[in-house]
């Protein structure tokens with residue numbers, strides 16, 4: 001490894017135990033390029049959801065999305081995940097074996113929004129569905145609920161079009177609340193996660209599912225009363241008319 005190569009050095013620092021392996025500057029640049037492609041794909045997906053939110057908020061006078069988070073896996077966790085699976089750490093291996101280098105999490109208002117947004121996204125002709133896991137219909141044994149999509153999305157570079165995979169997690173506020181706290185509790189360092197805590201978390205997951213159901217019921221009620229079952233309600237004014245101040 002060339003001593004003056006700070007990128008290469010940082011990869012060596014990130015990957016202890018690979019000190020004896022030669023990482024060339026070219027390889028580091030290729031890895032950086034791949035990560036930037038994943039970042040672009042992530043941005044494409046985030047934009048798609050922002051556009052859908054804009055359109056649905058105009059159409060139905062409410063925002064189906066309350067927040068969008070995105071994250072790029074670190075080189076260290078990419079390396080560790082491949083190592084855990086006994087797979088090589090190479091550019092080809094990353095692209096071939098990992099679906100979640102780029103991740104987008106969409107937090108929705110209601111359960112119905114989760115499915116409505118996922119359908120709207122999948123109707124877009126540049127998106128390819130690779131895998132769909134509906135943990136809302138079939139929650140994990142610990143109570144985890146979310147809709148997971150692995151999609152392939154094109155990014156348009158100066159001279160080529162490249163398809164990149166992105167993991168999308170769609171969930172309601174209640175599902176996100178539970179998953180965020182469960183993740184924090186479960187991965188607390190130096191703490192033995194007792195079985196009884198798992199049971200308590202499962203009960204909390206059921207409570208959060210009940211909360212979603214009840215909120216969905218209220219939303220249906222409001223929708224029926226406001227639209228009278230006929231057509232789309234008038235969009236609410238979000239901007240106050242300030243023109244009188246200009247006189």
Ligand code: 0O2
Pocket residue numbers: 099100103133140142144148178179180182183
């Ligand atoms: P991070 O840091 O959030 O990315 P995979 O490991 O993805 O190849 P798997 O296990 O089949 O294979 O994937 P799955 O079931 O689709 O879950 C992947 C991601 O969903 C996880 O990523 C979590 O973000 C989330 N997830 C899945 N199950 C749970 C759960 O029980 N609790 C919580 N809080 N989140 C969950 P990572 O890589 O674990 O972490």
